[in-house]
Amino acid sequence: MSLHRYVAGRLAQSLFLILLVISLGFFVMRLAPGDPVLYLYGAQNVSAETLDAMRRQWGLDRPLWQQYTAYVGNLLQGNLGYSQLNQQPVARMLARIIPNTLLLMIPSLVLATTIGVLLGILAARRLNSWGDYLVGAVSMVGYSTPPFWLGIVFIVVFASGLRWLPTQGMSTLGSSAQGLARALDVATHMVLPLGVLVWWYLAAFARLTRASMLEESRKPYLMTARMKGLSEAHVIFRHAFRNASRPILTILGLHLGTMFAGTVMTEVVFAWPGMGRLTFNAIIQHDYPVVLGVFVVTGVAVVMANLLIDLLYVLLDPRIRYG
């Protein structure tokens, strides 16, 4: 398969998946039992004329396919709908809050990848040693720990038992600190949620890396590399790990949705003002557009991330370029 066909195929697939996510969002909303306008305004005691006006404004009096094209058109312009309960466009609510989620997600991903990959390599190097068993046990427990439960354990142990760290929110309530003091305040609030996420992600990376490195360790090119007299570090990192990283990244891409979900859970436990809190509150308040907005945004983000991973590999792996 030529490079162009591969890239074109992946682009087409991603486009299709984005369209699928959008369509699912639309149909879930439209197939919901009852009248969407009543969901939005029913509690507010409005007259029948106003409701009709709202139906016209939302295009609900038009045929389904026109509603669908209007919906897709709105999304393409970044319009995710309007949250009547919060009197704000959903896109604005998400845009304000997504940076907070990324503030947790990105550092924990970086930390967990680094530590997890190193542990996985170590375990695969010393197969069936006590180190291997320890890494296996840690990643098995980590993988099985629901993030929301670990969060509660952390709160009980570190925050209320030892009183070391704050457990709720992103900054001290009522604090007007600026600059460095504020950064420090946010950083102390980050420690526990970050710990939960690192512990949880790390397990997945260690397991994946171990399996992937084991797979590589049996291939003859490693023996060639060693026979050439290359240093062990060179053999492991430049040869084996480079080849092992592809399945790791691919499966990481497939795990991204679960990782988003884990972050959402962790945010709820620590009252972190991110997408998790937003989703949780929207569910309590029955704020439909927000919940669907979260699905559409995470869906598109995960599809794009998977596309990026695959395209990255076109650059990194000559076997795809010339294959």
Next chain:
Amino acid sequence: MAERPAPRAGTLARLHTRLQPLADFWRVFRRNRAALLAVYALVAIVLGTPAVVFLLAVEPEAISTDVLARPSRSHPMGTDYLGRDILGRVLHGVNTSLLVGTGVALIGVSIGIGLGSVAGYYGGWVDHLVMRAADALLIVPTFFLILSIAFIFGGRLVFVVLLLGVTTWPQIARIVRAEVLALREEAFVLSARALGVGDAKVMFREILPNTLPPVIAMVALLASSGILTEASLSFLGVGDPNIVSLGQMLTSGLEYATSAWWVPACPGGAIFLLVLLLNLLGDGLNVALNPRLRTLA
């Protein structure tokens, strides 16, 4: 694994040949002490919890004036803000989780085997369609999709289990398809077809039994991810309000994390334990059933 030629001797010898793979499997599996422990613990939980709940008629909603009591002899896990015995509620919650795990695994495995074998056996556009659908389900974050659907249509337990089941088949389908593709050209399949055996019979009698080992290893993992996802959904508030669920207990206990730790910690610990045991079992099965991993064990 290709079928061994059956020796001519009587039924006993035939039975022996039939059981040989099982004996091989057990020899490898029981060396994994963690997985063995998980099997014993899971058997105890699966048989014990429903027995205790139904034979002793544990009433999860019975309130008392003994509010937020510490764990004691009469309430081994303490009581919650309504004075309900947490142990009794956890047992009910574990029951729910076991149902969820079983249901999700059964639905996921059935769809996965069905679609995977059809895709592998017939190939062509059927294969293409099934595999593209599997890719789509693997990439699109189904957690948020199920969350939205359960939120809008109401999170009745049966409905949630169904949603989880119909979104977890892709891994199974991929495994089964790969096995079927490999087996399709094996001598014993070709000879069955040469003898004029029909498609359905070749599939069910010759091919499918041989795809089962890797699928069995996946069952425990499907159940554990089903339990975890259901707990997460009910934790976020889209669970079944009429059923005691560990996730819901966790959310309602969240505000007592600093004042009465046992309220959220006990249901959370139960989820952790169930998921851990199932993952250990899955891991052990995988090593014992996957010939490539077996040589490393």
